[in-house]
Amino acid sequence: MLADGEAAELPALVAGFERLRPRWVWSDTRRWAPQLLAAGVRVERCHDLRLCGAILEWSTDAEASRAEHPDRPLWLARGPAELAADATPGATPPSAGAAVPADRPALFELDELERHDDRDAAGGASDRFEGATPHQLAGEHDRQLAIVAGSARPARLRLLLAAESAGALIGAELSAAGVPWDAATHDRVLADALGPRPRPGAKPARMEELAARVRAELDAPTLNLDSQVDLLRGLRAAGIRVDSTARWELREHDHPAIAPLLAYKRLARLLSANGWSWLETWVVDGRFRPDYVPGGTATGRWATSGGGALQLPKQIRSAVIADPGWTLVVADAAQLEPRVLAAMAGDLRMAEAARGRDIYRGIVDAGVVAARDEAKVALLGAMYGATTGESGRLVPRLARGFPRAMALVDRAAAAGERGARVTTLLGRSSPLPPATWRATQARATEPEATAQDERRARSSARDWGRFTRNFVVQGTAAEWALCWMAGVRSRLAQLGDVGERADASPPATASGPVFARRPHLVYYLHDEIIVHTPAELADEVALAVRDSAAEAGRLLFGEFPVDFPLDLAIVPSYAEADG
DNA sequence: TGGGCCCGCGCC
DNA sequence: AAAGGGCGCGGGCCCA
Numbered sequence: 001m002l003a004d005g006e007a008a009e010l011p012a013l014v015a016g017f018e019r020l021r022p023r024w025v026w027s028d029t030r031r032w033a034p035q036l037l038a039a040g041v042r043v044e045r046c047h048d049l050r051l052c053g054a055i056l057e058w059s060t061d062a063e064a065s066r067a068e069h070p071d072r073p074l075w076l077a078r079g080p081a082e083l084a085a086d087a088t089p090g091a092t093p094p095s096a097g098a099a100v101p102a103d104r105p106a107l108f109e110l111d112e113l114e115r116h117d118d119r120d121a122a123g124g125a126s127d128r129f130e131g132a133t134p135h136q137l138a139g140e141h142d143r144q145l146a147i148v149a150g151s152a153r154p155a156r157l158r159l160l161l162a163a164e165s166a167g168a169l170i171g172a173e174l175s176a177a178g179v180p181w182d183a184a185t186h187d188r189v190l191a192d193a194l195g196p197r198p199r200p201g202a203k204p205a206r207m208e209e210l211a212a213r214v215r216a217e218l219d220a221p222t223l224n225l226d227s228q229v230d231l232l233r234g235l236r237a238a239g240i241r242v243d244s245t246a247r248w249e250l251r252e253h254d255h256p257a258i259a260p261l262l263a264y265k266r267l268a269r270l271l272s273a274n275g276w277s278w279l280e281t282w283v284v285d286g287r288f289r290p291d292y293v294p295g296g297t298a299t300g301r302w303a304t305s306g307g308g309a310l311q312l313p314k315q316i317r318s319a320v321i322a323d324p325g326w327t328l329v330v331a332d333a334a335q336l337e338p339r340v341l342a343a344m345a346g347d348l349r350m351a352e353a354a355r356g357r358d359i360y361r362g363i364v365d366a367g368v369v370a371a372r373d374e375a376k377v378a379l380l381g382a383m384y385g386a387t388t389g390e391s392g393r394l395v396p397r398l399a400r401g402f403p404r405a406m407a408l409v410d411r412a413a414a415a416g417e418r419g420a421r422v423t424t425l426l427g428r429s430s431p432l433p434p435a436t437w438r439a440t441q442a443r444a445t446e447p448e449a450t451a452q453d454e455r456r457a458r459s460s461a462r463d464w465g466r467f468t469r470n471f472v473v474q475g476t477a478a479e480w481a482l483c484w485m486a487g488v489r490s491r492l493a494q495l496g497d498v499g500e501r502a503d504a505s506p507p508a509t510a511s512g513p514v515f516a517r518r519p520h521l522v523y524y525l526h527d528e529i530i531v532h533t534p535a536e537l538a539d540e541v542a543l544a545v546r547d548s549a550a551e552a553g554r555l556l557f558g559e560f561p562v563d564f565p566l567d568l569a570i571v572p573s574y575a576e577a578d579g
Numbered sequence: 580t581g582g583g584c585c586c587g588c589g590c591c
Numbered sequence: 592a593a594a595g596g597g598c599g600c601g602g603g604c605c606c607a
Binding site for chain 2: 244247274308310314474
């Protein structure tokens with residue numbers, strides 16, 4: 001750990017070096033970026049050793065090269081004192097002309113890799129550093145670069161590592177800036193739906209009324225609607241034949257208790273997930289600051305640990321309101337995953353169907369299916385591995401129309417069923433199935449295997465096949481989104497600060513020292529972003545967002561003729577953008 | 580009392 | 592309209 005005195009000097013030191021536009025190499029962005037941002041220092045680019053190491057650990061593209069670099073990491077602490085020694089005398093930040101090459105990495109001290117990376121249930125990265133001796137940061141960086149250089153597709157991996165690291169910076173910046181949130185509007189939404197805020201321990205009035213009606217209709221005066229067990233028993237006792245209390249199953253039944261029950265469940269969800277206590281916990285000083293976990297899922301999509309930022313219900317998005325004089329630029333990539341599939345499969349016919357705005361309409365126009373809804377269901381089924389129902393019935397039609405795209409996902413599924421890894425376009429590899437999965441497969445091949453053993457094995461093989469089928473598409477879409485967002489980030493940085501003109505928007509001080517006077521990303525949801533910007537820059541921001549989308553397409557797919565249209569809106573409130 | 584599981588449901 | 596993939600989270604509930 002840094003000594004206190006050194007930690008205090010860190011932001012100024014980093015800010016000084018930043019003028020040389022280095023790529024910072026550090027252990028973990030989550031560990032370093034927040035304190036820098038809090039001190040008003042933004043870093044342009046970095047190499048996140050933890051995230052990049054996790055990618056390279058499993059990359060099948062890098063397999064051969066990894067074998068040539070088997071050394072265990074060995075961390076050597078390098079503190080700010082040594083960092084400063086590279087600079088002009090003392091701890092004075094160097095001027096732009098100082099003799100430090102722009103691409104020379106600056107080194108941060110690291111005593112041990114943090115390891116909340118337990119994505120690999122199959123075992124791997126998390127025990128990799130177990131008991132490792134302290135080790136040189138630069139050595140680990142060199143090791144990672146060597147793996148990339150010796151890999152099958154170094155340019156793609158390099159792009160992936162840069163995008164992943166940019167994502168890590170963005171994650172920290174989103175939390176630092178926060179989503180502008182109007183607590184009064186949120187409270188109004190809650191009160192309209194639930195009734196006034198109840199006393200602690202009491203249920204909102206609307207929920208109590210609905211619960212009473214359900215109990216009356218079921219003739220179960222003491223029924224606890226919040227208990228799944230109790231509720232299931234109550235429904236059955238009233239003659240409603242259900243196997244669960246899930247909404248989609250309840251909807252199938254015609255009974256006077258169902259409507260108030262569904263209404264109750266909807267309100268209960270709102271209250272527990274985004275009610276008044278959520279508001280008090282997560283919205284401070286007019287900003288919602290969730291804790292993002294970039295690269296937190298197997299496919300490379302982000303996760304959150306706290307705040308539930310990736311599940312913001314549409315119901316409360318009206319509380320996302322730009323500061324006075326500011327506005328929101330809300331953009332999402334329309335039908336991202338099918339477009340990604342078409343491009344990565346090199347399926348020209350599917351890309352053609354996707355050109356313009358609506359790929360589902362395009363599939364109908366190509367004569368593959370008769371109706372837009374059928375196209376949608378078939379395409380989702382192809383990407384998710386549907387085998388039954390309408391979706392399963394339509395998938396073969398899709399396969400005839402777009403054999404290349406279908407072959408790509410079918411190959412991925414077949415690999416998964418064998419227990420093999422699959423890889424995204426840029427080189428992120430899927431985890432291996434857990435040991436229990438292998439045991440299930442092995443059992444079915446034994447001489448004394450029963451029919452049930454075989455059924456179980458086939459079923460779990462298909463389960464894993466659906467995962468890998470979806471992995472390649474979802475993971476590559478996540479890569480597109482990372483590149484998009486990284487492009488937006490760097491373009492916004494070039495727009496710079498709004499000046500001190502009398503007619504300029506006032507600073508958004510709650511966004512923190514780095515972002516108070518400049519457009520900045522505030523939200524990211526898989527294929528959607530929100531930029532909070534001074535109103536006078538909104539058009540420039542929109543252009544930056546569109547340019548970045550086009551650039552992301554070229555970065556991943558070169559000149560392959562696929563486009564990634566955006567639904568983009570410049571609005572004061574998130575609720576006014578079409579979801 | 581706290582950890583871990585299941586359920587249900589919000590988002591993509 | 593449902594069913595295929597990925598998640599997080601809160602509540603209930605069981606068990607130590």
